[in-house]
Amino acid sequence: MCATKTIALISGANSGIGLAAASGLARNHGYHVIIGSRNADAGKKVAASLVADGYSASSVQLDISSDESITAATGWIEHEFGVLDVLINNAGIMLDTRRNGRSTRELFTESFSTNTTGAACLTEACLPLLRKSESPRVLFVSSRMGSVSETTNKSTMYYSLDYRAYDCSKAALNMLALNYARILEDVGAMVNVVCPGLVKTKLTDNHPYGTSPELGAQRVIELATASKGGPTATFTDKDGVIPW
Template identity: 35%
Template sequence: MTTTFITGANKSLGYETARRLTDAGHTVLIGARDPGRGQAAADALGARFVRIDVTDDASVAAAADDIRAHEGGIDVLINNAGVLGTHSPADRITAADAGEVFEVNVVGIVRVTHAFLPLLRTSTNPVIVNVSSGMGSFAATHDPGRVEGRVVAPLYTASKAAVTMLTTQYAKSLPDVKVNAADPGYTATDFNGHSGPQTVTQGTDAIVELATIGADGPTGTLRDRHGTLGW
């Protein structure tokens, strides 16, 4: 039985990923900051809720301890929690704005990965999936034919570029763990006022694919639902 922990799993892409992996036979642990929403999501899916705030060292350590006590370890870590950040134009973005976005989207991944690596290393096939974005791709954001090339969001895009590079560096540094990044694509979620053309199921295709790779699966890649994405 594969045990999978997902941050930010109480709604949108995280919730749909949890639903699909539960249906695939995974034991899914719902990570969320809000206890009410997290428990409700877990109850709806037949999963277990584990409270976690990825911006807080003590909360992340407590979540890891909780899983160690109940499950003993995990096989898959999905770093899904993320924020869009300010909608302010570039000339009004402050250092505090940047700190808020990077603390969740980038530092949060480092914090959770550091705490959860011992749990992953109990598995014979440890896997990390970092939810990144084509919005962090130089190629995609410079292509006027793609939606990523028409959106200006300096902090979010920069944070997701960092997530992808962090992923490739972890993959090189952790040869015993498969570490990949998933680009959901332009999906109808709370992030964009449900304006994206993809459903949440389509948006989770790459996440689910990478979460279910075997021992011969890839590492250090960035994929969307159509395949490897140029960066």
């Protein structure tokens, strides 16, 4: 059933923006979506719901802070599908407002482990599968708060807020994405960075000014469904280009 479908893996896809992206790709674009979820049962529940509605989905336990989990997940994808067309690095954390006694070193280490290092390890593990695709696409869900240029813009709503670890981890993620745009250039891959904006999710404590996960996933879905030869090495949100 999946042989003629586009295969997409989304990390952190059991809730929030990841769930909205997975649902949109399955329901509106006919993709087979793989729900990557640290909690295996939560991922299975999402996949089962999509399948029950007549769409194509499966799930895999995926903790991007664990090399063993990444190896097992990518090995399963290799066995089941033999290829990966779309990778959406969505899983992320924001700990600056939830320090809970963490030292500065602990705060930065944990933030980078998930937001940057985890995405790097997952993407690296997926490279052989992506290289088998006729039109590989890799998305990194980042944030405008990781823009070095925007950090000096005093008119932004978050200029005076202290999210140092999160900001730095997302700035590093942006650089990581550009490196993979270079690494996968030989196969014509489209590797892009997307800012979903302020969205009502667990990560933002369901911020009252946040938009819906569906709106946050809009640009992610647009780039995940881009035609071969589409944009690469870009940093955008639904409204346009974001300065690096």
